Amino acid sequence: TWVQIPDLEGRMVSVLSADPRQPARFYAIANGAIFQSLDRGKTWAAVDGSPGGAMVRSLAIAPQDTLALYAGTMGGVYKSAGRGRAWTRVTVPFEVKALAMASLPPYTLYASTTGLRDAWIYASEDEGRTWSLSAPLPSRRGGMEGPIPPEAVSLVVDPRHSQVLYMATKWDGIYRSEDGGTTWSFFDTDLPPFRGEVPTYDRYSRIPYLFLPPAPPPVLYAATEWGLYRIDLPVVPGSSEEGRDSTETTEDRWSSTGPSATLYGGFNLGIAGSTLAVDPQDPSLLYAGAS
Secondary structure (H helix, E strand, O other): OOOOOHHHOOOOEEEEEEOOOOOOOEEEEEOOEEEEEOOOOOOOEEOOOOOOOOOEEEEEEOOOOOOOEEEEEOOEEEEEOOOOOOOEEOOOOOOEEEEEEOOOOOOOEEEEEEOOOOEEEEEEOOOOOOOEEOOOOOOOEEEOOEEEOOOEEEEEEOOOOOOOEEEEEOOOOEEEEOOOOOOOEEOOOOOOOOOOOOOOOOOOOOOOEEEOOOOOOOEEEEEEOOEEEEEEOOOOOOOOOOOOOOOOOOOOOOEEOOOOOEOHHHOEHHHHEEEEEEEOOEEEEEEEEEO
């Protein structure tokens, strides 16, 4: 069941993030601006600072220093050392679709970008001062002038291993990387196919957002056009997970969380929902942003 929080009603909430060290503090991106809640989402206020005056597309909280925020914008990546009151541009000069930060040392910051012919993952291990570049993201679709790069709209890091990433794309489904974004494999083959009127090569609907709670058990959520799904993740090599079978796989294990919530205007959560967060004090409590 879902209960609507009215304070941001009428705004397009595209990102929700919970402060891992201060459980009552949440951040949201609504209509491209950053908002903050100090009471677990009951009330919200706009953050005074603006990252270069650009529309914010994504947000990451530094787990080792939650005063530090990173914002992905149409003009690149910006960093704030004071919870959003002032911002400094770091060195990714392209439009950033998604940001994610590892919760383990060296606290790698990942940024996804998409150009006309290629899509890339950048990685930084020094708080955004320098960046390394992955190989181009894989493409499963082709156009008249060659492959069409996937549009990465959400990026999450497995809290058990800083180089295991999951990436949601607008039309190409979900991918998984075990080497920090250098190589990717397709991950969502058993999710329901797209149910709207799209070309035949678009087999999968929009997957606006992925979410992986920081606390065990390791469960990945996918907010899709057809509803909210979850999957239990396999054991990650090199991590300590007692009582789990290291040969366990994730094949055919996506499951629906149940009926979607009906939101204002008659939209349900599967269509309107585009972001998820979990309450740090209660892992069974989910928050969903809607447009």
